Amino acid sequence: xxxxxxxxxxxxxxxxxxxxxxxxxxxxxxxxxxxxxxxxxxxxxxxxxxxxxxxxxxxxxxxxxxxxxxxxxxxxxxxxxxxxxxxxxxxxxxxxxxxxxxxxxxxxxxxxxxxxxxx
Amino acid sequence: xxxxxxxxxxxxxxxxxxxxxxxxxxxxxxxxxxxxxxxxxxxxxxxxxxxxxxxxxxxxxxxxxxxxxxxxxxxxxxxxxxxxxxxxxxxxxxxxxxxxxxxxxxxxxxxxxxxxxxxxxxxxxxxxxxxxxxxxxxxxxxxxxxxxxxxxxxxxxxxxxxxxxxxxxxxxxxxxxxxxxxxxxxxxxxxxxxxxxxxxxxxxxxxxxxxxxxxxxxxxxxxxxxxxxxxxxxxxxxxxxxxxxxxxxxxxxxxxxxxxxxxxxxxxxxxxxxxxxxxxxxxxxxxxxxxxxxxxxxxxxxxxxxxxxxxxxxxxxxxxxxxxxxxxxxxxxxxxxxxxxxxxxxxxxxxxxxxxxxxxxxxxxxxxxxxxxxxxxxxxxxxxxxxxxxxxxxxxxxxxxxxxxxxxxxxxxxxxxxxxxxxxxxxxxxxxxxxxxxxxxxxxxxx
Numbered sequence: 001x002x003x004x005x006x007x008x009x010x011x012x013x014x015x016x017x018x019x020x021x022x023x024x025x026x027x028x029x030x031x032x033x034x035x036x037x038x039x040x041x042x043x044x045x046x047x048x049x050x051x052x053x054x055x056x057x058x059x060x061x062x063x064x065x066x067x068x069x070x071x072x073x074x075x076x077x078x079x080x081x082x083x084x085x086x087x088x089x090x091x092x093x094x095x096x097x098x099x100x101x102x103x104x105x106x107x108x109x110x111x112x113x114x115x116x117x118x119x
Numbered sequence: 120x121x122x123x124x125x126x127x128x129x130x131x132x133x134x135x136x137x138x139x140x141x142x143x144x145x146x147x148x149x150x151x152x153x154x155x156x157x158x159x160x161x162x163x164x165x166x167x168x169x170x171x172x173x174x175x176x177x178x179x180x181x182x183x184x185x186x187x188x189x190x191x192x193x194x195x196x197x198x199x200x201x202x203x204x205x206x207x208x209x210x211x212x213x214x215x216x217x218x219x220x221x222x223x224x225x226x227x228x229x230x231x232x233x234x235x236x237x238x239x240x241x242x243x244x245x246x247x248x249x250x251x252x253x254x255x256x257x258x259x260x261x262x263x264x265x266x267x268x269x270x271x272x273x274x275x276x277x278x279x280x281x282x283x284x285x286x287x288x289x290x291x292x293x294x295x296x297x298x299x300x301x302x303x304x305x306x307x308x309x310x311x312x313x314x315x316x317x318x319x320x321x322x323x324x325x326x327x328x329x330x331x332x333x334x335x336x337x338x339x340x341x342x343x344x345x346x347x348x349x350x351x352x353x354x355x356x357x358x359x360x361x362x363x364x365x366x367x368x369x370x371x372x373x374x375x376x377x378x379x380x381x382x383x384x385x386x387x388x389x390x391x392x393x394x395x396x397x398x399x400x401x402x403x404x405x406x407x408x409x410x411x412x413x414x415x416x417x418x419x420x421x422x423x424x425x426x427x428x429x430x431x432x433x434x435x436x437x438x439x440x441x442x443x444x445x446x447x448x449x450x451x452x453x454x455x456x457x458x459x460x461x462x463x464x465x466x467x468x469x470x471x472x473x474x475x476x477x478x479x480x481x482x483x484x485x486x487x488x489x490x491x492x493x494x495x496x497x498x499x500x501x502x503x504x505x506x507x508x509x510x511x512x513x514x515x516x517x518x519x520x521x522x523x524x525x526x527x528x529x530x531x532x533x534x535x536x537x538x539x540x541x542x543x544x545x546x547x548x549x550x551x552x553x554x555x556x557x558x559x560x561x562x563x564x565x566x
Contacts, residue, residue: 026150027147027150027151028150028151028154028155031151045176045177045178045179045182045183046151046155046176046177046178047148047151047177047178047180047183047186048178048182048183048186050144050147050148050151050187051183051186051187051189051190054144054187054190054191055190057462058190058461058533058535060532060533060535066143073150073153074146074150075147075150076143076146076147076150
């Protein structure tokens with residue numbers, strides 16, 4: 001299944017914040033987690049994650065730190081802040097509303113799908 | 120594996136070329152690439168294949184660097200040449216257009232001068248309107264460069280027309296103080312009007328506002344440089360022509376100076392846009408050099424005033440001088456802000472700057488105290504009202520800056536907040552200048 005690129009872009013911020021909400025992490029591991037969660041359906045261009053992370057840092061949703069774990073190479077770790085958690089909660093509310101609305105209209109009779117079919 | 124190492128090095132060098140991607144980012148991206156390669160290795164791919172897949176997954180580097188540029192427009196300011204949709208690489212960088220607009224401004228001011236018969240006659244309308252013959256051309260130049268649509272052209276032109284009406288419909292008697300104030304503030308109002316076309320017909324974006332603040336600072340540097348060069352040129356020309364006729368040099372200056380000064384406004388604007396890197400190196404040097412010197416000067420002055428008391432030495436018309444000091448300090452703050460990498464932690468330079476700001480504030484508060492205490496028995500004149508208003512506007516800005524710098528130096532907030540404070544404050548300066556132009560004269564009965 002191909003997911004529309006606008007949808008991928010829109011979901012990127014809540015996804016990254018949610019993943020960082022689980023634990024602090026570095027870029028490559030965040031991407032792996034995205035693939036895992038979406039069972040490979042969400043196709044991200046790897047590089048694009050970094051400008052996004054830097055934006056979140058500017059907005060003070062995440063903090064970063066360069067660290068070298070005992071085994072392995074130096075990496076930049078990102079951790080969610082309180083402001084980030086608040087933003088995540090807000091995103092959650094918005095996404096819930098959207099999915100609920102879609103859900104309702106798709107299950108209801110003569111819903112969106114039929115409407116689209118008539119066009 | 121050596122082969123892959125050299126391939127990674129090549130890739131890295133290529134990524135590092137992008138203006139908005141700095142060294143730490145390249146490290147981060149390289150780390151990502153290596154993680155990916157290592158994982159693909161264990162999945163059984165050969166080193167070569169693993170490298171290719173990893174690079175492919177990383178994505179198209181042009182798109183990537185554009186994405187970085189969008190996030191770090193401050194870095195991009197260092198060189199605005201991005202290949203790609205935003206700024207197509209074209210042979211013309213606006214130089215010809217700039218020249219046309221510069222010529223137009225030069226002609227416009229010359230015509231105005233001839234009509235006014237300046238300098239034999241010195242009518243007040245010329246003084247009030249001088250920048251109205253110049254800055255609209257800069258606004259038009261940016262509107263063209265940014266390719267704004269018709270509606271935005273209108274929105275950019277409307278305030279200029281409004282200023283022209285206000286400036287010319289008010290009845291000023293001869294030698295009016297408010298007229299002089301208006302003449303001083305019209306350029307400021309018009310400058311903020313230029314912000315609209317400069318920012319491509321947007322006003323809300325804080326990033327674009329910061330770009331405009333940078334533009335203002337660097338335009339100023341260029342303008343001063345051009346003025347110095349032009350001054351030397353005019354001086355030499357006058358000296359050469361003097362033996363022919365004693366009056367000739369004067370005539371040359373009369374004709375060349377207004378047009379030159381007007382044209383240079385647009386040329387400087389064009390230079391800021393196209394030769395970014397030159398000034399980029401200059402602003403940090405200037406700030407590094409002058410911030411400590413100003414800090415020392417202001418600290419000594421504040422200490423002396425505090426010890427000797429302000430009342431005796433303070434001449435009440437001197438408030439303008441303290442406005443100038445605050446403007447300079449604000450200028451230093453803005454220059455250093457535009458020259459610094461926002462993610463960098465605070466250091467000695469920031470502390471020195473904070474010292475300068477705080478000293479200026481202390482100095483100013485003492486002066487203001489005296490001033491306000493005396494206003495009761497002296498009353499307001501237009502000059503005093505304008506100086507006092509500007510002083511308060513600047514004081515609030517710098518107090519906010521000092522407070523946020525302190526919090527930033529303590530690691531409480533990100534540097535970004537400081538930028539936000541300044542960019543949010545920009546409209547207040549514009550508003551104040553507009554008040555002086557439009558409200559102050561009728562308030563004081565145009566005296």
